[in-house]
Amino acid sequence: MNAKTIGYVGLGIMGLPMAKNLLDAGYPVVGHNRSREPVDELVEYGGDGAGTPREAAAKADVVITCLPDSETVEEVVLGDDGVAAGLNDGEAVIDMSTISPPVAEEVANRLAEQDVHFMDAPVSGGESGAVEGTLSIMIGGDEDVVDDHDDVFETLGETITHCGEPGTGQITKACNQLVVSGMIEVLAEGLVFAHQAGADPATVYDAISGGSCRGFVMDHHGSHMVEGDHEPGFYASYMYKDLSYAIEAAQEYGAPVPTAAVTHELYKSTVESGHGQEKNTAVIKVLENMVGGVDVASGD
Known part of the structure; x- marks a missing residue:
């Protein structure tokens, strides 16, 4: 012991x-x-x-x-x-x-x-x-x-x-969340774009996940978005909270974070639309609603 x-x-x-x-x-x-x-x-x-x-x-x-x-x-x-x-x-x-x-x-x-x-x-x-x-x-x-x-x-x-x-551990984590949230959000954009353009999102995902996009976010979060699996391992509401801290700290330290500000608003919408207790990949639902409530995972 x-x-x-x-x-x-x-x-x-x-x-x-x-x-x-x-x-x-x-x-x-x-x-x-x-x-x-x-x-x-x-x-x-x-x-x-x-x-x-x-x-x-x-x-x-x-x-x-x-x-x-x-x-x-x-x-x-x-x-x-x-x-x-x-x-x-x-x-x-x-x-x-x-x-x-x-x-x-x-x-x-x-x-x-x-x-x-x-x-x-x-x-x-x-x-x-x-x-x-x-x-x-x-x-x-x-x-x-x-x-x-x-x-x-x-x-x-x-x-x-x-x-x-x-304090530097939290600064590092804020940087991590700025990057990870942005990657998840832009991956969601790509999958919704594929759906709207008439391509199969799952096929698109398989193709790009083996190229220069490969990595943990693609492998772990991307597959969940394609499958429509938003069971929480990390709540969308927590990502919204983390981005709030990161943006607040960036303002205090004089650092520009324009992309994070947009991602923060999309996570805010995720929470406000009732998906805060789902996985942080549920941000794709906000984008799906922007184009009439499509469902990338089912193809509808």
């Missing part, structure tokens, strides 16, 4: 499989979630449960949070009965949520006041990457502290990059 006890706060679509991977690797894990069902599943798998973030932190040597947005991270880490209240000097928090870079920096500064280390470590790879332990992890934090927790990161991910000081 590994020496570090890990408190895991946020046992959602990504967090629960990551916590299970830690248990499989021999780490004692104490989990907390706002709803009880995932905690019960973790306990059944061999972990322990905690009633509050503070309790999870008090029982742990390092706390991992995996939460939906900036506001929740601030509340869960810094609020009453939050993670910070259960930590001792020299312990660490690894936030694997995707949040605003300035918020990550603020949380790091607040925890530093009580001599607690903070690493922002957002991930890419979706639910399948969380389950398989093959995530890409982008880490902002003190280099020595990151090195001290390499064992944890290597249990959860395959591509692990130390990006710099606290």
Whole structure:
């Protein structure tokens, strides 16, 4: 059994499989979630449960949070009965949520006041990457502290990059989301174009996925759009949220992101039209509606 006890706060679509991977690797894990069902599943798998973030932190040597947005991270880490209240000097928090870079920096500064280390470590790879332990992890934090927790990161991910000081992990993830969302959206445009032009979208997809377009987005997301499979591995609403943070940060840092602004609006429409809890590929439905409600997957 590994020496570090890990408190895991946020046992959602990504967090629960990551916590299970830690248990499989021999780490004692104490989990907390706002709803009880995932905690019960973790306990059944061999972990322990905690009633509050503070309790999870008090029982742990390092706390991992995996939460939906900036506001929740601030509340869960810094609020009453939050993670910070259960930590001792020299312990660490690894936030694997995707949040605003300035918020990550603020949380790091607040925890530093009580001599607690903070690493922002957002991930890419979706639910399948969380389950398989093959995530890409982008880490902002003190280099020595990151090195001290390499064992944890290597249990959860395959591509692990130390990006710099606290906040740089979130900046890197924002760049990732700008690129990935744009690729998904323009792939959706191509498939709708093929349908409208009378070509078979599946045949077009097969042809272009073997050429210069090949890659994870084409293989993973493109096939789902062709098949009409939008079961969530990563919610469209989360992509909309991530793009909101990325655009807000780009404005603060003076970076032009014109294409991302358009993609952001299309994801906003995806959410507002009732598809936010579907996979981020559901953005194709907005484009389908623009041309009369066609269905690329069925050919109608």
